[in-house]
Each structure stands twice: as C-alpha cells, then as structure tokens.
Amino acid sequence: MAEQIYQPIPPDDPRYEGKTPLLVKGNEAIVKGAILAGCRCFFGYPITPASEIAETAARDFPAVGGTFLQAESETASINMLYGAAAAGVRAMTASSGPGISLMQEGLSYLAGAELPCVIADIMRGGPGLGNIAPEQGDYNQVVKIGGHGNYRNPVYAPSSGQEMCDLTMRAFETAFEYRTPVFVIADGFTGQMMEPVVFPDPLPKPPEPDWACRADAETRENLISSIFLEPDDLEEHNRKLQEKYRRIEENEALYQVFHVDDAKIVAVAFGIVSRVVRSAVELAREKGIPVGLVRPVTLWPFPKKTLEALAKQAERFVVFELSNGQMLEDVRLAIHDSRPVDFHGRMGGNVPSTEECLDVIERVAREGGVL
Amino acid sequence: MSAPVYEPYLRKPKTFYEQYERKSGDPTVTHYCPGCGHGELHKMIAEAIEDLEIADRTVFISPVGCSVFAYYYFDTGNVQAAHGRAPAVGTGVQRARPHSIVISYQGDGDLAAIGLNEILQAANRGEHMAVFFVNNAIYGMTGGQMAPTTLPGMHTTTSPGGRDPRKAGNPLRLCELISQLDAPVYVARGALSGPKHILRTRKLVRKALQAQVERRGFTFVEVLSACPTGWGMNPPDAHKWILEKMAEFFPLEVFVDKTDSEPEPFEIPEEPPAEKLHELLRISTAGQVTFSPSQPVEPKYANPRIKVAGFGGQGVLLLGLGLAQCGMMEGRKVSWLPSYGPEMRGGTAHCHVNVSDHEIGSPLISRPTVVVAMNQPSLEKFEPQLVEGGLLIVNTSMVPKEPSRSDLDVLKIPASDMAKELGNPRAANMIILGAYAAYTGMIGKETALASLNTLIKRKHLVDLNRKAIELGWEFGTKARG
Incomplete structure (x- = not known):
C-alpha cells in the first residue's frame, strides 16, 4: 500500500446508511466517535479549548457503562491511560498544548511499552501560557515527538466536524493494529466549530488483546514494560519499533489534493488552515493562477511521496500554518529542497482570511514568474 | 513403611515463579542485596x-x-x-x-x-x-x-x-x-x-x-x-x-x-448492546425531519456568509445556530463558528455562519454577505465588512444610528420591541430568524418552526419562540413586498 487519498465518508460505506446529520461541536464529535470505536475509558484534566471533550465524556462514558475520571493533572491522565491501555481496553485522553507538554513523559513510556491509546490535542497559542486561541504550534512536540527515545506516533489532523468523529474512530483502529499511541490533533476552531456530522454505526466489538494484563488466568503471564537493561535487548526492541514505524509510514499516510493536476504552485496546509487555503485556491484559479493544494490528513506518517512527485511538475511550494513554520521543515524534506518553498505563518491565535491567503498565492505567483 | 514426606515449613509461595528468569544471575535467588527488605x-x-x-x-x-x-x-x-x-x-x-x-x-x-x-x-x-x-x-x-x-x-x-x-x-x-x-x-x-x-x-x-x-x-x-x-x-x-x-x-x-465496617457497594457497570449506543449518546437521528431546500432563492441571497453580532445575552449564538440548523435540515452544507479567542475583545459576541450548496471552505468569514446587527457596536464593527450590495439586518430597537453605507440591502426590524410585546425580550433572535427566512427565501417557514425542537432545550419556551418566528416571518414577507 502507498499513501492514500482520504475520503471523509466513502459513498459505499453502509455504516452511515439511514442516518441524518446532527449539528455538533468538533470537540463533542471526538467523544462520540471514540465511544463508537469502542473506547470505554476517558481520563482527562480540563483545559481550554479542549474542555468540551472532558465535559462531553463526563456525560457519555458513564452512559455507556464506561469510565470517566477527572485526573489531578495531565501527568496523571496519561499514566491512567497507560494503565487502562495496559489492561487492554480502548482508552483516551484529551488536552491542549500545555497539558500535552506535561504528558510527554507518559507518551514515551506508552510508545516504549507499545500501548495502544488515543490522545486528542486541541491546540492553543503558545509558548508558555500563550492564550486560548487556535494555533498549530504543537506540531513539533506531537508530530516530531516530544518525549525521550526513538519513537514516533501516528497523528491524524481533522479539519471538520465529520472528520473529528471519523478520524478519532480510525485512530483507535490504527492504535490497536500497530500497538501504538495515536494522536488526533486539531486547533481551537475545529474543536469549537459546529458542523453537520453523520455518526456511523459503532465498530464491531474488538477481540480482547492477548498481550494485555486483563487480570485473568489467560493473560496472567503477560508483562507490560519498557525496560530493557541489556544494551543488546534494548537495541533489538528499538529495531522492532523502527520496523513497525516503517510499516506505518508505508501504509497509513493519508492526504487530500485540490487542483494539483496542472499546478505550478503547490500550497500545503493542514487542519483548519487547509480549508481557508482551499477557498483561496478556488479564487486564485478564477484569476487563472495554476495553483493547487495538498492537505496532509496524517502529519506522521507525512505524505512525502505525494509531495515529492508534485515537485517534478510544480515550480514553487507555499506552506500555510498557524505557527512559525513547523510543518514547513517536513515539506522541505519531502521535496529535498528541490523547489523554493515560501511560507506564510500566523501566530498568537490569528487565523488568516481567505483574502490574505489569496494575496500570498498571488505574490508567490508573481515573484516566481508563474503568472 | 516409608518415612512421611513433610512440606518444608518455609516453602516458597506459589505466587513466585519457579525460576526467576533474567539475563544474568542465579535463577533461584533474587537480585536484591543481602539484608534488603x-x-x-x-x-x-x-x-x-x-x-x-x-x-x-x-x-x-x-x-x-x-x-x-x-x-x-x-x-x-x-x-x-x-x-x-x-x-x-x-x-x-x-x-x-x-x-x-x-x-x-x-x-x-x-x-x-x-x-x-x-x-x-x-x-x-x-x-x-x-x-x-x-x-x-x-x-x-x-x-x-x-x-x-x-x-x-x-x-x-x-x-x-x-x-x-x-x-x-x-x-x-x-x-x-x-x-x-x-x-x-x-x-x-x-x-x-x-x-x-x-x-x-x-x-x-x-x-x-x-x-x-x-x-x-x-x-x-x-x-x-x-x-x-x-x-x-x-x-x-x-x-x-x-x-x-x-x-x-x-x-x-x-x-x-475501617475494615470491620460495611464496605460501600461495588458495582461493575454493564455494557449496553451496540444498537443502543446512538440513543445513549443522544445522537440517534431516527424520526428526524428533513426538508427539501427552500426554492427559489434569488442569487444574491444564495450561499450566504452570515455574521450575527450583538451583546452577550441577546441570543446571538443561538440565532446563528438556528440559521445553520435550518440550512442543514434543508440538506445544505453549513458551518457555525462562535467568536472565540482574540476576536472576543471589543464587547460584542458574534458568530460566523456559512450556508451553502457547495462544500464549505473557510468557516471563517472575513467578507460576509449578510450581517445581523443586534446592537450599535455590532453595526459599527461589521457593516464595513459587508460585500457590496450585501444584506444588513438591523435590530432598530437597539440601534438608533442609521447605516453609513448606501449600497446595502437593509432590513430594519424593531426585533427587541416586538419580542417585548410578545412577552419576552429574549425572543428577538427568533423574530429575526423568521424575518430573514421570509425576506430572503433561504429557509422555509416549516423548517424554521421545526428547528425549534432542536434549538430550544427548555420545552416550555418552544411555544413563545414559535410565535416569534411567525411574527418575524410576517414582518419579513411584508418587507420583501
């Protein structure tokens, strides 16, 4: 399998049949999606702009016989998640930048012990206390990983209410398929925004994992640990992890493209920004500018082959982010710096308007002599 | 007669492994130092x-x-x-x-x-x-x-x-x-x-x-x-x-x-059947009504990008939600984004609503085609953003000033006063929803009324809001001429 184009709801998917959309907040859609994917434990600590996730979870998890527990800190949340994942159940937590920073210790242990779980990060402005407005400045600590050791974690970046549900469900499947923590990462807008969401049928109940400590005779022999005292053992463990990451990179990269077929300029943006840029691309096309958009749906694995292939036809790239250019480095790596890459970043909670992005595209076209 | 076999008095508990498997060291003893507890x-x-x-x-x-x-x-x-x-x-x-x-x-x-x-x-x-x-x-x-x-x-x-x-x-x-x-x-x-x-x-x-x-x-x-x-x-x-x-x-x-006292009851919750999940999560859409898109819509009113603004407490966010809910019930694409983050500065609450026949790109609206100004500061802030010839809906009960632009399509409605007469000034938002629906033809009357079942959580208020929508509808129809 190679990098794949993401389709929010495949037209032939019977799980969505006979359902009509509901207007819900992105943060709520994450919780409903998680439960539909079989998640039954939620541990979390309140933080704006992710708090609706904990609030919705506090209502919904007990309603389905599951656990909601407000932890004393994000450090505790991630370790509770470690415990529930070690016990083999589907579990999740949610937070925003400052809380994710605190979770980095636990994330490294989760990766080391190969424990499947889902972490939702509704990003806000940083660094430090920053503010509660939308940003994408957690890219480095989530996508490039922020804990110690040789690990990666898959990262899904939804840009709509429907995707908040669907990609959360998919995150659980990926987590259990590969025994890895998986992130769902969105910005404050996608979390706070309401859009129509069609909630599918629940996933079939997954089989009980045989590697977990389920507190029964069958799994009594199992050990969940990330300690390998002998250098050779730890190296072997790390090689096994790298092999797993290679398989994930090969099979799990998702992306969307708009108007790239004849594009001389390729814009790259993810999450909410990809929607703003898509509107700008439509307007630029009306003005005759040959511009297209690549939207990574998974940030790791990054759709680098898709970008690499486009570098053959495109003359320039332009990256839009709500940060100082954290994904920008991945774009430059993917195309081996074979084309100039412009960058337009907003920070502090400012989200560029469609017109602003259009201006950038026009400037890039002018300066690149593409017009 | 053979001698009886005695279990050693200090035998190893069975909860310990027979052999302590590890890379180095005697598998019959622990790795702890002599004298360690x-x-x-x-x-x-x-x-x-x-x-x-x-x-x-x-x-x-x-x-x-x-x-x-x-x-x-x-x-x-x-x-x-x-x-x-x-x-x-x-x-x-x-x-x-x-x-x-x-x-x-x-x-x-x-x-x-x-x-x-x-x-x-x-x-x-x-x-x-x-x-x-x-x-x-x-x-x-x-x-x-x-x-x-x-x-x-x-x-x-x-x-x-x-x-x-x-x-x-x-x-x-x-x-x-x-x-x-x-x-x-x-x-x-x-x-x-x-x-x-x-x-x-x-x-x-x-x-x-x-x-x-x-x-x-x-x-x-x-x-x-x-x-x-x-x-x-x-x-x-x-x-x-x-x-x-x-x-x-x-x-x-x-x-x-406290080990002698009666323990608290300890219950292990039961897992509900899968087919019950949608109902338990309050996302069941069984029996939900849908409508065909309101027709015809004049091109200038189609695919609106709406900003609704006013003081907190005027029901600004709910009005926006109503517009989105109605659009969705008629099968259109919609998005609703509340004012959030730095935008909250300046004393006005507002929201961005897109209703479209096409996929919605940016949910953020910088150039609205419709502005609903529930108070004076909202008019001042958002009137300049309207596209040329855009629709400006003004709650004249709260906005004494005239709009400054002459190119706009203006619908003036004393919504707060009308709501007061109805018995609750907070119903002004639904009066405007009804007026917008009738004036632009973007939302059918039945749709607007049906949306109340979702929008209004307190059921005893549905009737009041129904009257508000009808009053607004009447006003909007007359204004359309």
Whole structure:
C-alpha cells in the first residue's frame, strides 16, 4: 500500500446508511466517535479549548457503562491511560498544548511499552501560557515527538466536524493494529466549530488483546514494560519499533489534493488552515493562477511521496500554518529542497482570511514568474 | 513403611515463579542485596496472594527503583510504571478492569517525592488498590541519595554533611499524611526487622490485600526496610538502626482501620448492546425531519456568509445556530463558528455562519454577505465588512444610528420591541430568524418552526419562540413586498 487519498465518508460505506446529520461541536464529535470505536475509558484534566471533550465524556462514558475520571493533572491522565491501555481496553485522553507538554513523559513510556491509546490535542497559542486561541504550534512536540527515545506516533489532523468523529474512530483502529499511541490533533476552531456530522454505526466489538494484563488466568503471564537493561535487548526492541514505524509510514499516510493536476504552485496546509487555503485556491484559479493544494490528513506518517512527485511538475511550494513554520521543515524534506518553498505563518491565535491567503498565492505567483 | 514426606515449613509461595528468569544471575535467588527488605516484603505479598487465591486477577505495578524488577518474581499480571506514577497507572488498570486486584509497590523517592501528588490523589479517591510503600530513608538504586524520608542529620551522597531540616525540610511521614484523608480504609506502618515486627508486618500486608478482596477501597501499608548497601552498614546493624532510629521518627502504628465496617457497594457497570449506543449518546437521528431546500432563492441571497453580532445575552449564538440548523435540515452544507479567542475583545459576541450548496471552505468569514446587527457596536464593527450590495439586518430597537453605507440591502426590524410585546425580550433572535427566512427565501417557514425542537432545550419556551418566528416571518414577507 502507498499513501492514500482520504475520503471523509466513502459513498459505499453502509455504516452511515439511514442516518441524518446532527449539528455538533468538533470537540463533542471526538467523544462520540471514540465511544463508537469502542473506547470505554476517558481520563482527562480540563483545559481550554479542549474542555468540551472532558465535559462531553463526563456525560457519555458513564452512559455507556464506561469510565470517566477527572485526573489531578495531565501527568496523571496519561499514566491512567497507560494503565487502562495496559489492561487492554480502548482508552483516551484529551488536552491542549500545555497539558500535552506535561504528558510527554507518559507518551514515551506508552510508545516504549507499545500501548495502544488515543490522545486528542486541541491546540492553543503558545509558548508558555500563550492564550486560548487556535494555533498549530504543537506540531513539533506531537508530530516530531516530544518525549525521550526513538519513537514516533501516528497523528491524524481533522479539519471538520465529520472528520473529528471519523478520524478519532480510525485512530483507535490504527492504535490497536500497530500497538501504538495515536494522536488526533486539531486547533481551537475545529474543536469549537459546529458542523453537520453523520455518526456511523459503532465498530464491531474488538477481540480482547492477548498481550494485555486483563487480570485473568489467560493473560496472567503477560508483562507490560519498557525496560530493557541489556544494551543488546534494548537495541533489538528499538529495531522492532523502527520496523513497525516503517510499516506505518508505508501504509497509513493519508492526504487530500485540490487542483494539483496542472499546478505550478503547490500550497500545503493542514487542519483548519487547509480549508481557508482551499477557498483561496478556488479564487486564485478564477484569476487563472495554476495553483493547487495538498492537505496532509496524517502529519506522521507525512505524505512525502505525494509531495515529492508534485515537485517534478510544480515550480514553487507555499506552506500555510498557524505557527512559525513547523510543518514547513517536513515539506522541505519531502521535496529535498528541490523547489523554493515560501511560507506564510500566523501566530498568537490569528487565523488568516481567505483574502490574505489569496494575496500570498498571488505574490508567490508573481515573484516566481508563474503568472 | 516409608518415612512421611513433610512440606518444608518455609516453602516458597506459589505466587513466585519457579525460576526467576533474567539475563544474568542465579535463577533461584533474587537480585536484591543481602539484608534488603524487598525480598521479605515480596514474600509476604506473594503468600497473601496465594492464600487469598487472587493471583489470576492480580495486576502488580512495579515502580522505578530496585523493585523495578518485581515482575521477575510475581506470577501475576505485571505492569511496569514510570517513576512515581504507579498509583495513576493502577487507577487506570483498576477502572479498566474493575474485577482486578491492583497492587502498587513503591519506594520512598518514587512515592513521597516525585509521585506525592499521584499517591495522595489516588488515596483521596479511595481507589481500589493496595499500596505497599517501602521506606528505607534513601534512594537505593541510584546509589544512596537523600530521599524525602531521610532522617535529620543522616548522611547521604546528596546530603554529605547530614540532612539539614532548615534547608532540606524534615522527613515526610506518609502514613500520617494519608490518614488525614477520608477515603482510605486501612493505613498502617510496620518494620522488617526482628521476628516480632516481621510477623506483625505480615499481618498488615494480609489485611491490606484481604480488604481488596472484600472490595473495601484504598489500603496503604508502609514498611521500614533496611538498605545495608546504601546505608553502608552490615545487615544486623541496619536492622538495629531501623528499630532504634527510624521507628522513633516513623511510629509503628495502625493509623486507620475501617475494615470491620460495611464496605460501600461495588458495582461493575454493564455494557449496553451496540444498537443502543446512538440513543445513549443522544445522537440517534431516527424520526428526524428533513426538508427539501427552500426554492427559489434569488442569487444574491444564495450561499450566504452570515455574521450575527450583538451583546452577550441577546441570543446571538443561538440565532446563528438556528440559521445553520435550518440550512442543514434543508440538506445544505453549513458551518457555525462562535467568536472565540482574540476576536472576543471589543464587547460584542458574534458568530460566523456559512450556508451553502457547495462544500464549505473557510468557516471563517472575513467578507460576509449578510450581517445581523443586534446592537450599535455590532453595526459599527461589521457593516464595513459587508460585500457590496450585501444584506444588513438591523435590530432598530437597539440601534438608533442609521447605516453609513448606501449600497446595502437593509432590513430594519424593531426585533427587541416586538419580542417585548410578545412577552419576552429574549425572543428577538427568533423574530429575526423568521424575518430573514421570509425576506430572503433561504429557509422555509416549516423548517424554521421545526428547528425549534432542536434549538430550544427548555420545552416550555418552544411555544413563545414559535410565535416569534411567525411574527418575524410576517414582518419579513411584508418587507420583501
């Protein structure tokens, strides 16, 4: 399998049949999606702009016989998640930048012990206390990983209410398929925004994992640990992890493209920004500018082959982010710096308007002599 | 007659593995130093697990420290945790598998320093777990640094002049701290020195685990334990030191014992059937009404990008939600984004609503085609953003000023006054919804009325809002001419 184009709801998917959309907040859609994917434990600590996730979870998890527990800190949340994942159940937590920073210790242990779980990060402005407005400045600590050791974690970046549900469900499947923590990462807008969401049928109940400590005779022999005292053992463990990451990179990269077929300029943006840029691309096309958009749906694995292939036809790239250019480095790596890459970043909670992005595209076209 | 075969009196508990499999070392002995208390405490726990017949459902959480390898020995489920986090990890295991017996085994650096919050909070929640706390007044594995339990004046590698309480504080007494909380059902301190204390500690360990079997709640047993290597003493001196010095500072008492009282009921919730999930999550759409898109819509009113603005309390966000809800019920694409973050500055609440026949790109609206100004500041702020010829809906009850642009399509409606007459000034938003629907033809009347079932949570207010929509509809129809 190679990098794949993401389709929010495949037209032939019977799980969505006979359902009509509901207007819900992105943060709520994450919780409903998680439960539909079989998640039954939620541990979390309140933080704006992710708090609706904990609030919705506090209502919904007990309603389905599951656990909601407000932890004393994000450090505790991630370790509770470690415990529930070690016990083999589907579990999740949610937070925003400052809380994710605190979770980095636990994330490294989760990766080391190969424990499947889902972490939702509704990003806000940083660094430090920053503010509660939308940003994408957690890219480095989530996508490039922020804990110690040789690990990666898959990262899904939804840009709509429907995707908040669907990609959360998919995150659980990926987590259990590969025994890895998986992130769902969105910005404050996608979390706070309401859009129509069609909630599918629940996933079939997954089989009980045989590697977990389920507190029964069958799994009594199992050990969940990330300690390998002998250098050779730890190296072997790390090689096994790298092999797993290679398989994930090969099979799990998702992306969307708009108007790239004849594009001389390729814009790259993810999450909410990809929607703003898509509107700008439509307007630029009306003005005759040959511009297209690549939207990574998974940030790791990054759709680098898709970008690499486009570098053959495109003359320039332009990256839009709500940060100082954290994904920008991945774009430059993917195309081996074979084309100039412009960058337009907003920070502090400012989200560029469609017109602003259009201006950038026009400037890039002018300066690149593409017009 | 052959001689009778006697079980050895000091046999190995069955909860220990036959052989301790590890890379190096004799598989019949532990990795602990001579005179160390871990082996003794391990044995007490293993015996109790065997006698209580709970090995299958026990999950043992190993800490960071010398007992990080507790899983070499215990034939139970084993989970290794980060430094200090075992009570949180144990909480996760227990909540995920409520039938489990969770044992958290921690040292003094782990539990009393880096993990103090985790242990206090788990104790305070009354988590169903037994915590065994090994207090040897030192960081053993890292080579004998000062711990929170290091005695005043005690020499360690990080308190070379002896612990100075004026700078490094006094030792933390964990049993005393935890016994201040309401939830723990058993809190006791024992020592692993001398037959009398060893027998007593064995009883404490059993009681803590027995209480888990009986589903009583959080139990905590601290043991004063020797670290001859870390203390630089021979084992006999170390044991003497425990009873003479440590026990003086850490009294050997039972601090809390509620194990005779009736335990709280412990219920394991049932998993509802899959077909019930949508209903339980309040996302069932069975019986939900949908409408065909309102037709025809003049091109200038089609695919509107709407900004609704006003004071907080004017129902601005709900009006926006109503516009989105109606659009969705008519099969259109919609998005609703509340004012949020830095946009909140300036005293007006507002929201962005897109209703479109096409996929919605940016949910953010910088150039609206429709502005609803519920108050004066909203008019001033958003009128300039309107596209040329855009629709401006003004709540003239609250906006004395005239719009400044002449190119706009203006619908003036005294919505707040009309709502007051209806009996509730807060219904102004639904009057405007009705007026917008009729004036632009973007929303059918039946759709607007049906949307109230979703929009209005307090059912006794539905009737009032219904009247508001009808009043607005009438106004909008007349204004359209």
